[in-house]
Amino acid sequence: MAGLLIAALVIAPIAALFWQAVQGSDGLWSHLGRNVLPHALGQTAILMTGVGVLVAGIGTSMAWLVTAYDFRGRRVLEWALLLPLAVPTYIVAYAYLDLLHPLGPVQSAIRTVLGYDSPRQFRLPDIRSMPGAIVLLSLVLYPYVYLPTRAMFMTQAANLVEVARTLGTSRRHIFWRVAVPLARPAIAVGISLALMETLNDIGASEFLGVRSLTISVYTTWVTRSDLPGAAQIALAMIVLVVALVSLERWARRHQRYSISAQRARTFAPAPLRGGAALAAFGLGFLPVLFGFIVPATFLAVEAWKRFQFAGLSDRLLIEARNSFVISAAATVAVLLCGLVLAYGARAFPQRAMLAAQRVSTLGYAMPGTVLALGVLIATASLDRLIDRTAQEWFGLSTGLLLMGSGVALGYAYLARFLAISVGSIEAGLARIPRSFDQAARTLGQGVTGTLWHVHLPLSKAAIAAAGLLVFVDCMKELSATLLLRPLNFETLATHLYGEAARGTYEEAALAALAIVAVGILPVVLLARVGRKP
Structure with a gap:
C-alpha cells in the first residue's frame, strides 16, 4: 500500500500538468504554437543533437584510451575524467562567460601578445551562441558516457580481441568493429542521460543565448503569467523525452548482447612509450582541463578575492544552511521511499x-522545470483546499501552507531523485541471497524484522551511496529550486543564478565553489567503484 502511495505521488505532477493543459491558455496557445514552439523546438533539437554527438565522441574515445592503452598518467586519468561531473552546467557556463568575455582575462592576454589595444581590433567569436552551448555542455556531460562505456570495455573478453587480432585487424579497427558494437548499450544509456540533463538545463542555456523548450516553459509561466500555456509546452517536452527513450530502444531492438557464464578475462592494455605516451596523456587531459580545472581554478581565484574583500557574509551562511537543510530533509525522505519501494518489490514481487x-x-526522466510546474499545480490546488477547509471549520486562513513552507520544493526533489534511491538500494538488496530471507523467516522474523536485522545491515553501503548521490543532486538542482522555493528563501544555486542574471557573477564565486566542493564527493565514490572491473 505504501509503495502504491509513493507511486501516486510521482504520478500526481504529471496528471496535474495534463489537467492544467486542457484548461486552455486564454487565446495565447495560438501565439505559442506560431511563434514560440517552432523556434524552441528547433533550438532544442540542434542543441541535443550537437551535445549527443560530442559526448558520444569524447566519452567513448576517452573510455577506450584508458582501457586499451597503458601509459604514464593513465591511473590518474581514469578518475580525473570523472571530475567534470562535480561542476554543474550553469557554473561552467558562468565561469567561461567571464573568462572569454571581450574584456576578460583570456582575450585581454591574447590582444596584449598580438599588440592590439581594444576589442574592436581583435576579439574571439562570442561564446553566447549555439556552438558555445554545445561545447560547454558536452565538456560537463561526457562522463555520463565515459563511465558506463569504460565499465563495458573493461568486462569485454580478451578472446574476442585476440581472435580479431589473429584475423589481421588492427587495434584501431578493433575499436570500431568489436569494442564499440559490444558497448553500444552502455553508450546509448550514457547519451540518453546526457540528453536528459541537456533538456533539464536552464541556467547555461539561458545565459548562452539558446532559447530551448525549458526556457520557454519558464518565460511563459513567469513572464507571461500563462500557466496553461506553460503546461502545454511542458507536455511537449514530456513527449520529446518519451520519443527519445523509445527511439533508442527501437534502434537496438534486434540486437542481443551476452557474455560468458564464466568470468571473462579482460584484454591487456597495449603499452605506450615516449611521444606516443605523452600524446595519449595530453589527449586524455584536455577534457579534464577545460571541463573542470579551468572553471574550478577561476572559481577558486574569484572566491579568494571575494573572501579577502568581504569575508564570509551572513547571507552566504544562511543560504548554505538553507541548501543543507532542504537537501538533507529531501534526502531522508527519498531514501525512506526508495527503501519502501525496493524492499517491497523484493518481499512482495x-x-x-x-x-x-x-x-x-518516471520523475528522473522529466526535466526539473516540467516537474516543478506539475508540483506547483498539484500543491497549489491542495493549498487552496486546505485553506478553504480551515476557513469553513475554524475561521482561519492557512495561506500557502505547502508552497510557503518548502514542502513543495521537497516534494519536487522526492519525485525527481527517487529513481536514484530505488536503483541503488535495489542493487544493494540484489546482492543479498534469498536464503537469508528464508533463514530469518524460520527464526520467527516477519517482513519488517527481516528488513531491520538482515537487509539494512548488509545494504548500508548501498543506502549510504544513494544518500550521497541524492544529497549532492539536491544541492546542485537549479530549475526546480528556482521555481518552487518559498519567498525570501535562497539557496547557493539560486543565489548564484541571481548574481549571474545581474551580471555580477563574481559576487557569488564562494557559493559556486561550495557547490563544486560538494559535487566532488560522488565523483570520489564513482572513481572508487570504477576501479573494480
Whole structure:
C-alpha cells in the first residue's frame, strides 16, 4: 500500500500538468504554437543533437584510451575524467562567460601578445551562441558516457580481441568493429542521460543565448503569467523525452548482447612509450582541463578575492544552511521511499508492486522545470483546499501552507531523485541471497524484522551511496529550486543564478565553489567503484 502511495505521488505532477493543459491558455496557445514552439523546438533539437554527438565522441574515445592503452598518467586519468561531473552546467557556463568575455582575462592576454589595444581590433567569436552551448555542455556531460562505456570495455573478453587480432585487424579497427558494437548499450544509456540533463538545463542555456523548450516553459509561466500555456509546452517536452527513450530502444531492438557464464578475462592494455605516451596523456587531459580545472581554478581565484574583500557574509551562511537543510530533509525522505519501494518489490514481487517501482522512476526522466510546474499545480490546488477547509471549520486562513513552507520544493526533489534511491538500494538488496530471507523467516522474523536485522545491515553501503548521490543532486538542482522555493528563501544555486542574471557573477564565486566542493564527493565514490572491473 505504501509503495502504491509513493507511486501516486510521482504520478500526481504529471496528471496535474495534463489537467492544467486542457484548461486552455486564454487565446495565447495560438501565439505559442506560431511563434514560440517552432523556434524552441528547433533550438532544442540542434542543441541535443550537437551535445549527443560530442559526448558520444569524447566519452567513448576517452573510455577506450584508458582501457586499451597503458601509459604514464593513465591511473590518474581514469578518475580525473570523472571530475567534470562535480561542476554543474550553469557554473561552467558562468565561469567561461567571464573568462572569454571581450574584456576578460583570456582575450585581454591574447590582444596584449598580438599588440592590439581594444576589442574592436581583435576579439574571439562570442561564446553566447549555439556552438558555445554545445561545447560547454558536452565538456560537463561526457562522463555520463565515459563511465558506463569504460565499465563495458573493461568486462569485454580478451578472446574476442585476440581472435580479431589473429584475423589481421588492427587495434584501431578493433575499436570500431568489436569494442564499440559490444558497448553500444552502455553508450546509448550514457547519451540518453546526457540528453536528459541537456533538456533539464536552464541556467547555461539561458545565459548562452539558446532559447530551448525549458526556457520557454519558464518565460511563459513567469513572464507571461500563462500557466496553461506553460503546461502545454511542458507536455511537449514530456513527449520529446518519451520519443527519445523509445527511439533508442527501437534502434537496438534486434540486437542481443551476452557474455560468458564464466568470468571473462579482460584484454591487456597495449603499452605506450615516449611521444606516443605523452600524446595519449595530453589527449586524455584536455577534457579534464577545460571541463573542470579551468572553471574550478577561476572559481577558486574569484572566491579568494571575494573572501579577502568581504569575508564570509551572513547571507552566504544562511543560504548554505538553507541548501543543507532542504537537501538533507529531501534526502531522508527519498531514501525512506526508495527503501519502501525496493524492499517491497523484493518481499512482495506482485505485478502491482513492480509496476509501482517502475512508475516511481518516471520523475528522473522529466526535466526539473516540467516537474516543478506539475508540483506547483498539484500543491497549489491542495493549498487552496486546505485553506478553504480551515476557513469553513475554524475561521482561519492557512495561506500557502505547502508552497510557503518548502514542502513543495521537497516534494519536487522526492519525485525527481527517487529513481536514484530505488536503483541503488535495489542493487544493494540484489546482492543479498534469498536464503537469508528464508533463514530469518524460520527464526520467527516477519517482513519488517527481516528488513531491520538482515537487509539494512548488509545494504548500508548501498543506502549510504544513494544518500550521497541524492544529497549532492539536491544541492546542485537549479530549475526546480528556482521555481518552487518559498519567498525570501535562497539557496547557493539560486543565489548564484541571481548574481549571474545581474551580471555580477563574481559576487557569488564562494557559493559556486561550495557547490563544486560538494559535487566532488560522488565523483570520489564513482572513481572508487570504477576501479573494480
